[in-house]
Amino acid sequence: MNRATRKKEILSKAAKLFKKRGYSAVTMRDLADELNIKAASLYNHISSKQEILATIIIDVAENFTNGMQQIKNQPLTTLEKLKKIILLHIDLTVKSPDAMACLNNDWMHLEEKLPYFVQMREDYEENFRSILKEGIAQGEIANRDPEIMLFSLLSTLRTLYIWYTKKDGVDAKTLKEQMPATLLNGIRI
Amino acid sequence: MNRATRKKEILSKAAKLFKKRGYSAVTMRDLADELNIKAASLYNHISSKQEILATIIIDVAENFTNGMQQIKNQPLTTLEKLKKIILLHIDLTVKSPDAMACLNNDWMHLEEKLPYFVQMREDYEENFRSILKEGIAQGEIANRDPEIMLFSLLSTLRTLYIWYTKKDGVDAKTLKEQMPATLLNGIRI
DNA sequence: GTCTATATAGTGATAGAC
C-alpha cells in the first residue's frame, strides 16, 4: 500500500479507537492490530503516538476556525449567522465524527500543539459570544445571560457526534432540517 | 486519619484528577502524590483503581435514577416535569461536578459494573423520551423530532459541569433561574 | 496506616534483518 494512503488509514483507525476508549487507553499495539500489522511497522508512517493525536485534532480545529472566519464578517443577521454556525458543526460532524470525538475528549493530551489548540478554541468561543451579544443588542434574540445561551448551544453542537453515530440515532438530513429551528427557537425573541 | 474519612478523600481527589486527565491517564502514583502518601498505601483503603472509578460513577448514576423515578409519576404537566429534570441535573452538577465529569467521560472504562450502568443510563433516557412524547401528544411542546429535542437537552445538561467549574463560568443561582427558560423555550409551543 | 521493595505485565519506541 502506498505511503500516503497508509498514513490516512492509520489516522482514520486511530480516531475510531480514540473515540471508543480515549487516547490514553489505546496502545500502539491496539492500533496496529486494527490494521493487521505489528506496532513497530506504524513508525514507518508516523513518528509518534502524539503526532497521530495532534494531526487528527488540529485538522478539525482549523476547519472550525476557517468556517467561523468566513461567517462572522458576512452581511447577515445574527440569526442567519447562527444558522450557518449550526450547519458548520453538522457538516464537520457528518464528515468526521471520530475526529470530532477526539477533539472534544482528548484535546488535553496534546503536548506541543496544546497552546495552539487552546487559542483556536478560545477565539472560536469569543466569536460565537460576540455574535450572540450583537443579536441581543439589536433585539434579535432574547435578553438572557449570553453565557448560558452560548454553553447551551455549544454543548449540543459539540456532542452531536455521539448521537449521529449511535444506532437509531439521527441522520444528516433530519439534523440539517430540524436542528437550527430547535436551537434557535430557544433564544429568538 | 480515620478510615472512612481517608477513603472519601481518596475518592474526591481521584474524581478531580479523572475529570482533568481521564481515568486511563491518571496513575495510582499521581493519586497518591495528591494525598502526600505512597501509591502502595492507597491499597489499605481501596482494593483497586477500578473500584475507585465504579464507586464514583455508580453513586451519581443512582442519584439520577432515583431523581427520575420520583419525577416521572408525579401529577404534573410535561413542562413541569421537564423543569424538575433540569433542576435535578443542576443540583447534582453543583453538588459533585467532578463525579459528573467521570460519569460522562469515563463510564466506558467500567468493568464489572458496566452493564448495570448502561442499563441505568438507557432507562433514564427512555423515561426522558417518554415525557417528551407525552408533551407532544398533549400539545404542550412543539411537534418536532423528539430524538433531536432529547439529545439537545441531554447534551446541555450532561456537560453543565464544564461550564459550572470554569473560571468566569456561571454560578448555581443564575443557572437555576435561567436554564429552565432557555431550554424549555426551545421546545414549548 | 504508611513505608520500602518487588513481582508481573504492559508501554512507546528503536535497530536491524528481510
Add this chain to the structure above:
DNA sequence: GTCTATCACTATATAGAC
C-alpha cells in the same frame, strides 16, 4: 514496508517491615 527482538520505562498491585 513489515517483521522479530529488544530497550528503557512505567503500570497496577502485593508482601512484609515498622
